[in-house]
Amino acid sequence: MQQNKLLRLHCHLSSTFIGNAVYTACQWGMLMVLAKFGSSAMVGQFALGIAITAPVFMLTNLQLRSVQITETKKQYCFSDYLGLRLISSTLALLVITIISILGGYRWETSIVIFLVGVAKGLESISDLFYGLIQQHKDTDLIVRSLIIKGLLSLTLLFVGVYSSGSILWGVIGLVFALAAVLLGYDIPNGIMMLKQALKVKPRWHLKSLIKLILLCLPLGLMSMLIALNTNIPRYFIAQYLGEQELGIFAAIAYLMVIGSMVVSALGESSIARLTKYYANQDVIAFRTLLLKLVRIAVLLGGIGVLMALVAGQQILTLLYQPEYAEQTNVFIWLMVAAGISYISSFLGYGMTATGQFFIQIPLFTTVVSISSIACVWLLPELGLVGAAIALSLAATVQAVMSCVVIHHSLHRLQSQTN
Structure with a gap:
C-alpha cells in the first residue's frame, strides 16, 4: 500500500514537472519567435509588458490558489475565491492601464503592456480553477491545460507576428x-468538479471578502516583492537604455529559467522533509539536506x-x-546571478520550512532596495553588464540574509532542546 502511494506521488510529480516544463519552454519560445521573426525592440516591448504586469498581478492574486488548497476549515467556498479573484484582477488591469497610459511609452508599447495585462488576468482566473481541480486530486487536467495553453499561445503569437510583422497581432x-483555453477547457473542468454550473458563479459577500483579503494580503505582498526583485533591472534598462537593449537583456536572462525549474522541482519535493526535520528538532538532518541542495545549486550555477x-x-x-x-x-554575469539565485531559492525553502514567513517581507524589501540602488549606480556606466551585476548583488544579499534567518531559527531550536 505504501509503495503504491509513493508510486502515485512520483507519477504526479513527474507529470506536473512535464506540464510546467512544456509551458515554460513555450514561453521561452515566444521570446525566440520575437527575436527570430521580429526584432530585439519587439522582445523589449513584450518583456516590459511582463515586467510591469507581473508584480501587480502577484499582489492582487494574493496567492489565493495556495490558500484555497490548504484551507482545511472550509470557511470559504469556490464562489468566494472566484468573486475576490475577479475583483482583484479587474483592479490590477485598471492599475496596469493607468501605468501604460501615464508611463510615457510609445503608443504601441502602451497597447502591448495593456494586452499583456489582459493575458495575465485570464491566466489568474485559470489559476483559480487549477486550485479547484487540485483540491479534487485530478492534476492530469492541469497538466493538459498547461500543455494546450503553452502550445496554442506560442502558435498564435507566431502566426500573428509572422503574418503581420507586428508584435500587436x-x-x-x-x-x-x-481566453480559448479558459472558456473551452478550464471552466468546463471546474463545472465538472463541482457537478453544478451554479457553484462556479462568483459570490460577493462583503464580510467573507474582507476576511479573505486580510488572510491573504501578506502572501500577496511577499509575491509582489519577489516579482519586483526579478524585474527591477528591466525597469531601469527601459528607462536608461531603451526597449531594444531591454529585449536583448530579457532574452538572455530567460536562460536562467532552465536551472530555476530544476531548483523549483527539488525545492518543492524537499520542503516536506525539511519541515519534518525542523518539527522533530533534528537540526543535523535539516542542515545536511539543506547543504546538499545548496551544493546542487552551486553545481547548476557553475555549469x-x-x-x-x-x-x-x-x-x-x-x-x-x-x-x-x-x-x-x-550572458556570463547573468549565469553568475543565476547560480547565486539558485542558492538563495533553496535557502528560501529552508526559511519556509522553519516557519519564518513574515520575516521574508522586510527581507525582500531590503533586497529590492539594494537591487534598485545597484541599478542606479551601475547601469549608466556599465550598461547591460551593470544590470546583470545588480542582479548578482541582490541575489547575494538575499542569500546572506536567508542564512542569518535560518541560523537564528536553528540556534533557537537547539537552545530549546538543551
Whole structure:
C-alpha cells in the first residue's frame, strides 16, 4: 500500500514537472519567435509588458490558489475565491492601464503592456480553477491545460507576428489563446468538479471578502516583492537604455529559467522533509539536506557559467540572432546571478520550512532596495553588464540574509532542546 502511494506521488510529480516544463519552454519560445521573426525592440516591448504586469498581478492574486488548497476549515467556498479573484484582477488591469497610459511609452508599447495585462488576468482566473481541480486530486487536467495553453499561445503569437510583422497581432493571438483555453477547457473542468454550473458563479459577500483579503494580503505582498526583485533591472534598462537593449537583456536572462525549474522541482519535493526535520528538532538532518541542495545549486550555477564562458557566443547566435551574441559578457554575469539565485531559492525553502514567513517581507524589501540602488549606480556606466551585476548583488544579499534567518531559527531550536 505504501509503495503504491509513493508510486502515485512520483507519477504526479513527474507529470506536473512535464506540464510546467512544456509551458515554460513555450514561453521561452515566444521570446525566440520575437527575436527570430521580429526584432530585439519587439522582445523589449513584450518583456516590459511582463515586467510591469507581473508584480501587480502577484499582489492582487494574493496567492489565493495556495490558500484555497490548504484551507482545511472550509470557511470559504469556490464562489468566494472566484468573486475576490475577479475583483482583484479587474483592479490590477485598471492599475496596469493607468501605468501604460501615464508611463510615457510609445503608443504601441502602451497597447502591448495593456494586452499583456489582459493575458495575465485570464491566466489568474485559470489559476483559480487549477486550485479547484487540485483540491479534487485530478492534476492530469492541469497538466493538459498547461500543455494546450503553452502550445496554442506560442502558435498564435507566431502566426500573428509572422503574418503581420507586428508584435500587436502576436499579443492579440496570445490573449485569444488564453481566453480559448479558459472558456473551452478550464471552466468546463471546474463545472465538472463541482457537478453544478451554479457553484462556479462568483459570490460577493462583503464580510467573507474582507476576511479573505486580510488572510491573504501578506502572501500577496511577499509575491509582489519577489516579482519586483526579478524585474527591477528591466525597469531601469527601459528607462536608461531603451526597449531594444531591454529585449536583448530579457532574452538572455530567460536562460536562467532552465536551472530555476530544476531548483523549483527539488525545492518543492524537499520542503516536506525539511519541515519534518525542523518539527522533530533534528537540526543535523535539516542542515545536511539543506547543504546538499545548496551544493546542487552551486553545481547548476557553475555549469551555466562554464557554458557561457566556453560557448556563450555560439549559444546566443543559435537561439536568437548575432546581435545577441555580442553580449557574451552579459550572458556570463547573468549565469553568475543565476547560480547565486539558485542558492538563495533553496535557502528560501529552508526559511519556509522553519516557519519564518513574515520575516521574508522586510527581507525582500531590503533586497529590492539594494537591487534598485545597484541599478542606479551601475547601469549608466556599465550598461547591460551593470544590470546583470545588480542582479548578482541582490541575489547575494538575499542569500546572506536567508542564512542569518535560518541560523537564528536553528540556534533557537537547539537552545530549546538543551
